[in-house]
Amino acid sequence: MTSPPDIPPPADLSGRTALSDADLLTRHIEGDSTAFSEIVKRHRDRMWAVALRTLGDPDEAADAVQDAFVSAYRKAESFRGDAAVTTWLHRIVVNACLDRMRRKSVRPVAxxxxxxxxxxxxxxxxxxxxxxxxxxxxxxxxxxxxxxxxxxxxxxxxxxxxxxxxxxxxxxxxxxxxxxxxxxxxxxxxxxxxxxxxxxxxxxxxxxxxxxxx
Structure with a gap:
């Protein structure tokens, strides 16, 4: 996969350079109690869009997103850095959606x-x-x-x-x-x-x- 061009991270309101997703995840692993909340703020809307379109049900989508972020929070140390944090999060939320669909045992339609x-x-x-x-x-x-x-x-x-x-x-x-x-x-x-x-x-x-x- 061709990597997108490097883009300087945005600056916060104080003029300081905002931390990248990878930096925030590292801080979370190291015990920063606010780092993961920032990751959630950055990505929850797109995670929600993916889940809603995949599941087609707002309640199911909300539960899938919640499951995904809880999983990411708990398994942050498993992030290997071989893909962007964004890709890793998308993978988790898609898997959460697929798990929900499989648990319902929906039969594919001929x-x-x-x-x-x-x-x-x-x-x-x-x-x-x-x-x-x-x-x-x-x-x-x-x-x-x-x-x-x-x-x-x-x-x-x-x-x-x-x-x-x-x-x-x-x-x-x-x-x-x-x-x-x-x-x-x-x-x-x-x-x-x-x-x-x-x-x-x-x-x-x-x-x-x-x-x-x-």
Whole structure:
């Protein structure tokens, strides 16, 4: 994965240079009682976005994010430094989401069932609001196997590169591409009516998002 260019960390209100995520994590490990709280403040919104889009349920997403940060807090010493802290956190929250999906033992939906769902639940022509589109996409994602859903959320909805998504999911880039391709193929019958709707382009974050350390 190509590393993003180095960006100077931001300065705090006093004009001092703010600590990087890695520095904060080190301070947390060394006993600084406030360091991890700063990490949470920096990353909770994006962690929430990933969890919500992956799980499609606000309560489940909140619990997954909480589980992820508790796990990160307790296992900070396991951070090896071979990836950005941001990538490490994303990996933990995605795994927390996948664990929740697997515990529910959701059976993957067959292709013919997806087609039947598309024909049965085709929305009315006047349903054009962005929120309605977002709800349709979220509902469709719930029909996918967990691994395909996670890959599509990161790449297509959150805008991460395939390489960054691979780092988060801890799989080869080719696996991410394959999961995305299979997921898109299964979603096509359900979401084909949205193909020419401009609202669909506003459901996801802008392309080109990268994982960066603060």
């Amino acid at each position: 292709d013919d069932e997806l087609i039947e769902a598309a024909e049965r639940d085709m929305p009315l022509p006047d349903q054009t609001a962005e929120r309605e589109v977002s709800l349709e996409v979220t509902a469709a994602l719930k029909l996918l196997p967990a691994d395909q859903r996670a890959a599509l959320v990161l790449v297509d909805m959150m805008g991460y590169s395939v390489e960054d998504a691979a780092a988060v999911l801890d799989v080869p880039a080719g696996t991410v591409k394959s999961r995305c391709a299979r997921g898109r193929a299964k979603l096509a019958p359900i979401l084909s009516h949205l193909r020419n709707r401009s609202d669909l382009t506003r459901v996801s974050s802008p392309k080109g998002a990268q994982l960066r350390d603060g």
